[in-house]
Amino acid sequence: MLKHKNIIVSCLLTVLVLFLLKAVWWSYFLVFLFFSGMTAWGSFDIRLHYFLKAYTHNPNITQRKIALTFDDGPHEMTEKVLDLLQKANAKATFFCIGTQMEKHPELVRRILAEGHVLGNHTYSHSKTFGFFSTQKIKEEIERNDEILLNITGKKIKLFRPPFGVTNPNIAKALSVTGHQVIGWNIRSLDTVIAAEDMIFNRIQHKIQPGGIILLHDTSLKTVRVLERLLLFLQAEHYEMVTVDALLNVQAYEN
Ligand SMILES: [Zn+2]
Known part of the structure; x- marks a missing residue:
């Protein structure tokens, strides 16, 4: 291996x-x-499971079920994303940043109230997260957990590292915090690619039962791509479910 x-x-x-x-x-x-x-x-590349085990998809699913995941919110655009999901009767998972949740606690509550699932995406989403000490990484994760607990009353079990980066320090910190690491197998590159068509085509070609799609609820461009994507998935008779449902894992501690 x-x-x-x-x-x-x-x-x-x-x-x-x-x-x-x-x-x-x-x-x-x-x-x-x-x-x-x-x-x-x-x-x-989180899909390699090089430093730690991360869920990137569910290979055992044969029914047309897929998980949409949104990173880096909550953000001004999250409301539009939630409206679209509601219209399509789709459920999704939101990996939220602590500093963003402090700005928009009402959006965190709305995400949960509408049947979506919340995940931890660190407190500050620092660009240098990959160089943090084990202690600093643990603090980043626990501070995010605390905010989520204060807003929702729930202890979150799902975690996605910023930029999908993994290393021995992150693996050590997670062995203490006990979070389940959620990656993806369909990367939209919606924060990198400018053309909506290109982003949509990239995702469309990789659609498969059990897949986890990575998107960001931080731009109007992604909202437009999502609108097309939801129509496509509905036409293909896909059910859009939360990652815990797709992977059969627990999203929150009891
Ligand atoms: Zn991120």
Whole structure:
């Protein structure tokens, strides 16, 4: 299996063999390059499960069920997203940022009241989250949990790391907080790609039963893509469910 610990052991064994064979110096450099490349790839692709186990889809589902997930809100656009979901009778999961929930607690309450599910997306969604210490990561997660608890009275179990980044410190922090890590297998790139058509086509081609779609409730562009996507999914007879329902896991602690 492609796991961080396995790669470390394989690289150390390779170095030992190279030493015994009195290999040339650059062969060690190649091992170093391989190790660095694997670590970087594993950090930025949550689907590899390189540092920790993350749910990215449910491969056992045969019925047309799919999960829409929205990151980085609540935001001014969340209301429009909720209106569209309501109209389509679709349920979704919102991975909220703590600082945003402090600004829009009423939206957090509306998300929950309309049958959607909430997840933790850290307190500040720092760009340098991948370089935080285990303690700082734990604080970021727990501070978000506290805000959600204050607004909803619920202890949240679902977590999605900012940018989908994973590393040993994040894995250690999560082993203490006990959250379930939720990734995705259909990335819309809605914060990167400018053209709505391109975003919609990207998602459409990857639609499959049991899939988890990553979107952001932070732009009018995504709202427009969502409108088309919901029509498409309805025409294809898909049921849009929350991630806990799709994966058969618990969203909140009892
Ligand atoms: Zn995010």
